[in-house]
Amino acid sequence: MRNVSVLVQEAGESRERFLQPLWDLRLGYEDWLMSPLFPVLLSIVCYFGQCVPFMLIDMYCSHQKWYRKYKIQPEKEVTLPQIWDTLSLTFWNHVLFIMPASIAQWIWTPPTPLPELAPTLWEFVWQQAAALLIFDFQYTIWHITHHKIRFLYRHIHAVHHRYHCPFSWVTQYLHPWELIIIGFLTTTNTWFFNCHCLTIWSYMLLSITISVEDHIGFDFPLSTHRLTFGFFGGAPKHDMHHQKPLTNYQPFFNHLDVWFGTYCPPMSAGGVKSKALLDYERKHKETKKQA
Ligand SMILES: [Zn+2]
Numbered sequence: 001m002r003n004v005s006v007l008v009q010e011a012g013e014s015r016e017r018f019l020q021p022l023w024d025l026r027l028g029y030e031d032w033l034m035s036p037l038f039p040v041l042l043s044i045v046c047y048f049g050q051c052v053p054f055m056l057i058d059m060y061c062s063h064q065k066w067y068r069k070y071k072i073q074p075e076k077e078v079t080l081p082q083i084w085d086t087l088s089l090t091f092w093n094h095v096l097f098i099m100p101a102s103i104a105q106w107i108w109t110p111p112t113p114l115p116e117l118a119p120t121l122w123e124f125v126w127q128q129a130a131a132l133l134i135f136d137f138q139y140t141i142w143h144i145t146h147h148k149i150r151f152l153y154r155h156i157h158a159v160h161h162r163y164h165c166p167f168s169w170v171t172q173y174l175h176p177w178e179l180i181i182i183g184f185l186t187t188t189n190t191w192f193f194n195c196h197c198l199t200i201w202s203y204m205l206l207s208i209t210i211s212v213e214d215h216i217g218f219d220f221p222l223s224t225h226r227l228t229f230g231f232f233g234g235a236p237k238h239d240m241h242h243q244k245p246l247t248n249y250q251p252f253f254n255h256l257d258v259w260f261g262t263y264c265p266p267m268s269a270g271g272v273k274s275k276a277l278l279d280y281e282r283k284h285k286e287t288k289k290q291a
């Protein structure tokens with residue numbers, strides 16, 4: 001039995017924690033939240049919940065003025081066969097790989113412990129930022145390797161590059177091995193910091209949201225890259241990776257691509273090429289001619 005003084009101390013601390021009211025919403029749903037299946041279901045609902053609205057926008061708004069204004073490659077159309085193709089692979093990846101892995105997790109993983117106290121706001125923020133930076137670094141290395149080694153590109157990563165003009169369902173249009181690696185890295189990165197489960201769930205949602213945003217194919221006025229002083233790459237930068245696959249390997253941020261010399265200035269809303277991009281293209285054309 002827990003010591004009474006510990007309970008009194010926790011009650012005092014819980015009143016001081018900013019996230020405690022959010023964490024207290026768990027009360028009454030503990031059995032659901034403790035299940036190892038909960039994070040899997042949360043990820044699936046979050047992914048589909050974010051992709052479906054953009055699919056509907058691509059299907060029904062492509063003739064509208066604002067659509068062409070904010071689309072990064074406005075001359076390219078998202079067609080029904082493309083949506084069907086990406087949805088089919090997403091479906092089979094879920095049925096053949098994610099579902100068996102989830103069932104195994106359900107059988108062998110113990111229930112998630114739910115502490116009484118919420119994480120502190122500081123822990124909640126820095127642990128997610130650190131996990132995102134670590135994932136970003138790990139995936140960049142994996143990504144470069146899978147572009148540089150022909151065999152790995154042809155048999156694994158080429159699946160993701162079937163589309164040169166991304167749309168929401170391209171996010172998880174992946175070879176199963178790439179999907180497994182991404183799932184493994186996303187899950188294990190929070191183990192470094194012994195994170196609170198609220199932090200883990202939030203980090204999972206955040207990384208799915210950033211990945212989907214990378215692939216929506218739009219450059220909106222309030223997109224992440226416009227609000228973060230160039231730290232986030234956002235949709236325009238990853239869109240450029242699908243157009244020029246030997247550039248912009250970093251999935252979330254910009255700093256590694258700048259350090260490695262693989263950064264290509266992105267194309268903006270409406271297919272506008274900045275002076276930096278025009279200079280980049282001119283320079284690379286000249287280098288090719290000289291070679
Ligand atoms: Zn992509």
Ligand SMILES: [Zn+2]
Nearest residue numbers: 143147157245
């Ligand atoms: Zn790639």
